[in-house]
Amino acid sequence: xxxxxxxxxxxxxxxLLLHAQDKIEFYRHELRAAIGxxxxxxxxxxxxxxxxxxxxxxxxxxxxxxWTGVNFVNYFGEKSYYFWREYDNNGNFQDFSDSQxxxxxxxxxxxxxxxxxxxxxxxxxxxxxxxxxxxxTLIPYRDKEYQSRIFRSVHxxxxxxxxxxxxxxxxxxxxxxxxxxxxxxxxxxxxxx
Numbered sequence: 001x002x003x004x005x006x007x008x009x010x011x012x013x014x015x016l017l018l019h020a021q022d023k024i025e026f027y028r029h030e031l032r033a034a035i036g037x038x039x040x041x042x043x044x045x046x047x048x049x050x051x052x053x054x055x056x057x058x059x060x061x062x063x064x065x066x067w068t069g070v071n072f073v074n075y076f077g078e079k080s081y082y083f084w085r086e087y088d089n090n091g092n093f094q095d096f097s098d099s100q101x102x103x104x105x106x107x108x109x110x111x112x113x114x115x116x117x118x119x120x121x122x123x124x125x126x127x128x129x130x131x132x133x134x135x136x137t138l139i140p141y142r143d144k145e146y147q148s149r150i151f152r153s154v155h156x157x158x159x160x161x162x163x164x165x166x167x168x169x170x171x172x173x174x175x176x177x178x179x180x181x182x183x184x185x186x187x188x189x190x191x192x193x
Contacts, residue, residue: 026117027170027192030059030067034176036186051075051104053183057190059112067112071128073182075104106132106153106181112160120164122174126157132181155180162188 034055052075059069082098108130116123129152136147155178162174172190176182 026061026064028061030057030061030069030172030190030192032057032059032172032188032190034182034186034188036176036183051102053186055182055186057110059110065114065117067110067114067124067126069110069112071106071108071110071130071182073106073108073132075102100136102134102136104132104134106130108153108155108181110155112157119169122160122162122164122172124157124160124162126155126160126178128155128157128180128182129153130181153181155182157182162190164192 032055034057036053036055053073055071055073057069057071059067061067082100083095084097085093085095087093108128110126110128112124112126114122114124131150131152133148133150157176157178160174160176160178162172165171165173170192172192173188175185175187177185
């Protein structure tokens with residue numbers, strides 16, 4: 001139900017955008033790098049941990065208010081350490097330690113619609129869906145084991161703000177508020193051409 005309401009709001013705002021856009025010159029291509037907080041990854045079947053992600057995106061802009069593109073999102077690995085003690089029948093014990101590394105990456109196409117499209121600032125929303133792979137590295141007794149799982153996920157950008165800087169407004173900086181695999185908040189910088 002919540003998902004249907006959000007998607008309906010995106011499409012309604014998209015139809016209103018057609019009347020709100022000015023006839024301004026725009027660049028068709030955009031390369032972007034972003035860093036985000038990913039506490040919301042617990043919704044993606046991770047353990048509930050704070051992770052940081054880095055994403056690289058390419059967007060093509062066929063119309064002034066519409067972008068289509070692809071994201072590659074990479075979560076920094078987090079290492080967990082485990083310590084335990086085992087006893088034998090004689091009461092002697094031995095201490096053990098182990099560690100586990102978690103890694104995750106997503107590749108996902110994205111569409112974006114802007115509601116305010118000026119020379120100095122853009123305000124937009126978006127929807128992205130794709131596949132991810134999560135790999136855990138177990139290191140018991142110096143032998144490496146890998147557990148991998150592929151799964152689908154979505155990201156909804158509720159509010160994105162991008163400020164245009166530099167000569168001819170080719171450099172962009174900004175941030176996003178969203179829900180999904182990119183995390184709750186992120187900051188980005190990019191270049192348009």
